[in-house]
Each structure stands twice: as structure tokens, then as C-alpha cells.
Amino acid sequence: MNNSTPPSPLATDDQRKAEKLALRLIEDPRIRAAREEARATLRADKVAALPDGYLGLDRALDQWILALTMRCINADPWRPKVLWNVYNAPRYWFGHVYAGAAVAIDNPDNSNREISVDGDSAYIIHGRFGKPATQFMIEIVVDFDHYAGIGRTLSALTTQNIVSDTDGNFTITIDSQLAHGRVNHLQSAAGKLNWMFMRDSMADWRQNITTLRVERTAGPPALPERTEDEIVGDIVTSMPVWVEFWRGFKDDFLGYPEPNRLVGPNGRPGGWGFLSGGRFHISGGQAVVITVTDGDANYTGCQISDPWTISPDPVTRLASLNKSQILPNPDDSITYVLAARDPGVHNWIDTVGLLDGWMMLRWQGVPATTDPATLVRSIKTVNLDDLASALPAGTPQATLASRSAQIARRIAEFAVRFVEE
Helix, strand or coil, X not given: CCCCCCCCCCCCHHHHHHHHHHHHHCCCHHHHHHHHHHHHHHHXXXXXXXXXXXXXXXXXXXXXXXXXXXXXXXXXXXCCCCEECCECCCEEECXXXXXXXXXXXXXXXXXXXXXXXXXXXXXXXXXXXXXXXXXXXXXXXXXXXXXXXXXXXXXXXXXXXXXXXXXXXXXXXXXXXXXXXXXXXXXXXXXXXXXXXXXXXXXXXXXECCEEEEEEEECCCCCCCCCHHHHHHHHHHHHHHXXXXXXXXXXXXXXXXXXXXXXXXXXXXXXXXXXXXXXEECXXXXXXXXXXXXXXXXXXXXXXXXXXXXXXXXXXXXXEEECCCCCCXXXXXXXXXXXXXXXXXXXXXXXXXXXXXXXXXXXXXXXXXXXXXXXXXXXXXXXXXXXXXXXXXXXXXXXHHHHHHHHHHHHHHXXXXXXXX
């Protein structure tokens, strides 16, 4: 990394303080005791009987708990902060190691940030798109149970409909009123704790994440700031519901389908994209071959996760590929090969030794004219010895040199997200 690389918009003082507090709180004896109770529920889950589920149980639990802790810390709409949460890759910055906090097949191409919002207050977000910009989305979501759940999307804005100036600067207003002619407005729900979720999806890891700052501009008198003891109590009270929801998420969000087939593509809430996914189950000598089109989307991606929906190392391993990291077939379709060992195909999705897990395909920033039925062409399970005959003509191949370069580029570009002041 050269010295001219600018600081990451994620590396804020609020982020540093929140992470240090979270790392301290998760060691509190009350939270550790609640963790052990939650762990017993995971041990009883059918996934824990799978070798990969048993080995990944504690990692999944710790990632869920750290994500909950960060959300509880940020549940202060009177003093709103933009905090990065739900990202499973470990990182060393700010003088500490942050092991990762994730749920629901967290995408290494995304930077997910959160702000808590009082529905009876008004806020302004000041933003600036990066150059080059990501595929950006911001939404207002309500109706969580102890912070758990997917919630209900009230309103959303994306790169395609946010009005900005020539330098990429924009402001977004948030309150419980209709827009009444205001551009870049999000309507919240009065009388509720709302959450704003912001997502930068990088079709290329050289894209720059959107800079964001929030201020509360009107509303009722602020409640007193919570003590650490009160935040710990919130985490302990919320943990059973939170862990139970994310434990069961894998069973519900796609219906726990038979392995090696895809469900969808399904539209995303707010109309900003599509996803298609399913479980995989393969031996070390097998592969799942998936051929798709990009649908003219601003962002496309394919990744895998473990059986708990927690992804493996996305930096030194090719456990995901986005639009800039793949090579298309001669007809512009894209063929991914999911396998535990290198199949010699450029678009290899490395299962990192997992025999069981989840696979997910995403398309974001999709034109309204795109027919989702055209996005997935085929999926099939083959023996690696027979792979050549199962690939479309002209499928891009990989050599040892090109694979090494592919991973080296990945490591270098990933590091840009953690550049501090």
C-alpha cells in the first residue's frame, strides 16, 4: 500500500470507540454466561451434527454476538452514529484485532453501516460518493424483535436515484413525513426505533466507499446516555432472541432446499436487486458448475458460506468473486465452479474445505428492463475428472501464475478498507 492511499471512510473515531467498547463488553461475565446458554441451542441444531457445522459452531456464535453487541452499542438515536457492522473478515486496525461480526451469508464485497433513528425526530445524512463509486443503497427498516430479524423496509434510495452534485456530494433528509417535493428523502415510522442500513457494494475492490455523516436536527428532548451496565443488560436480554433468529435463518430464508440447486432469483426489498441461492453438498472430488448472465447489473457476485451462513476467509481464499474478479465466457455469460480443490478454471469459488454450506449469487443496480428469469442459465453437479465436458465452450482457464496474481491482487485491494488516518 503506498503512502498516497487516502484514509478509509470506515476508519472513523466513532468506529474505533465502538469496537473497543464491544471487545471489552463481550468479555463481561454476564455476556459470557448468556453465550453459553445460547451455545446449547446451537448444539441441538441439526447443522451441529454435520462435521462442518460442528467445527464452525463457535465461530458463528461469536460473530453473531459481536454483531449484536455493536448494534446494541449503537441503539442510541439521540446521539446517532454511522457504524460499520456485519462484516466477517477479521481485521487489525486501531491497535486491536477485531475478529469479525456477521450474519446471513455476509458479503465481502459489501460494507454495511448502521444508524439508529428515533421515529419522532428528524435527521440529515451528509454523504459523498467515492471515486470511482460503489453501488450504494440506504434504507429505513423497522419492526425488529430485540434487534433480530430482517425487518420491514419503509423506504430506500440507491445510487441510481440519489441526486448529487458534480463532486458526488449529497444530503438525505429523514423524518416521519412525506417528501413533499424534497429530493433524497427517506420517510421513517413515528413512535418507533427505526434503523438506517447503508450498503456499499463493490463490483471492484478498487472502488471507494461512500463517506457518510449523520446529525439529528429536530425532535423531542434526548434521553440520557446509557451506561455500560445498561448496554450489557440490553445485550443479555436480546441474545436469546438474536441467536435463535440467526440460527433459524438458514432454515427459512430460502426454505432449506435440497443441496446443489438454486432458489430464485428473488427480488430484494426496495427493488434494488436480485439474489439466488441454495445449499451445496459435495465431496472433495466433485464440483458445482453454475452459469449465469450479469443482467446488465452494476454489481454481480457469487460466494459461499459455511452451514451456519458464516463465510470463510474471503481475502487469501477465493471464497467469493465479484464483477471485476471474474472472466466471462465468449458469449458474455459467467461460469463459476465451486470446488474444494483448484479446478484450473479462472472463476473458481474455493469452498475452503467445506463439504456442506451455502452458495449465493447477487445482482444489484439492475435495470428495470432485466428479466430475472434470464439471470441463471444452469447449475449441475459433476465429478472434477469430468469437468471439462461440463463447461461451456471457451470457459476461461487458470494457470499457477495467473492464480497467484489473482490472489495477490485480492489481498492488496482488500487492505484499502483499513487505511487509517
